[in-house]
Amino acid sequence: MKYAVDEDFIYKNFARNVKTYSNKPSKDNDAVSSCIIIVAIYTGARFSEIAGLTKDNIDLETGIIDVNKSWEASELEFKSTKTVASNKVVDLPQSLIEIAKNWTFGNRFAFEGTTATTIKRRRK
Numbered sequence: 584m585k586y587a588v589d590e591d592f593i594y595k596n597f598a599r600n601v602k603t604y605s606n607k608p609s610k611d612n613d614a615v616s617s618c619i620i621i622v623a624i625y626t627g628a629r630f631s632e633i634a635g636l637t638k639d640n641i642d643l644e645t646g647i648i649d650v651n652k653s654w655e656a657s658e659l660e661f662k663s664t665k666t667v668a669s670n671k672v673v674d675l676p677q678s679l680i681e682i683a684k685n686w687t688f689g690n691r692f693a694f695e696g697t698t699a700t701t702i703k704r705r706r707k
Contacts, residue, residue, distance in 0.1 A: 587621065592678070618686055618694045622648070626673045629653065635661055638688035646675045654692070 587593045598620075619633050626633075628650050635654035642649075650671050655662045664670050675683070689695030 586617065587624065590678075592621075593624065615694050615696050621679070621682065622694075625676065625679045626650070628673070629665065629669070631655065631662075632664055632669065633694070634692065636693040637691070638693050641683070641688065641693055643675075643680050643683055646677070646680050648673045648675060 585596060588596050619630070622628065622633050622636075623630070626648060628648075631653035632650050634656070635652045636648065636650070640649045640651065641647075650664065650669065650673065652661045653664050653669075654660075
């Protein structure tokens with residue numbers, strides 16, 4: 584978020600008081616979380632839709648993200664999106680494309696940690 588504020592993508596860090604928790608320590612969770620948050624800000628996609636993205640859904644050459652499925656963490660499987668209207672092709676702004684060119688996408692998920700799993704959303 585600090586990066587997004589510093590680069591003028593957003594004006595205020597709305598998550599500055601948020602505390603995150605993880606069952607397992609991971610060196611790269613912050614990087615994966617940052618990618619997910621940045622994609623959410625630019626696309627408006629739900630967490631499960633972003634978690635369900637694969638590297639084939641992101642085309643930096645044409646500047647699009649194809650949201651066509653979601654990840655159901657409780658069942659450990661890909662599912663349909665929440666609604667038919669949730670299936671969408673999102674045009675990416677050039678500023679996000681430039682940021683994303685520095686990302687390394689995973690084999691199973693676009694955004695995965697060293698354990699080859701996506702970040703799990705913490706349930707209350």
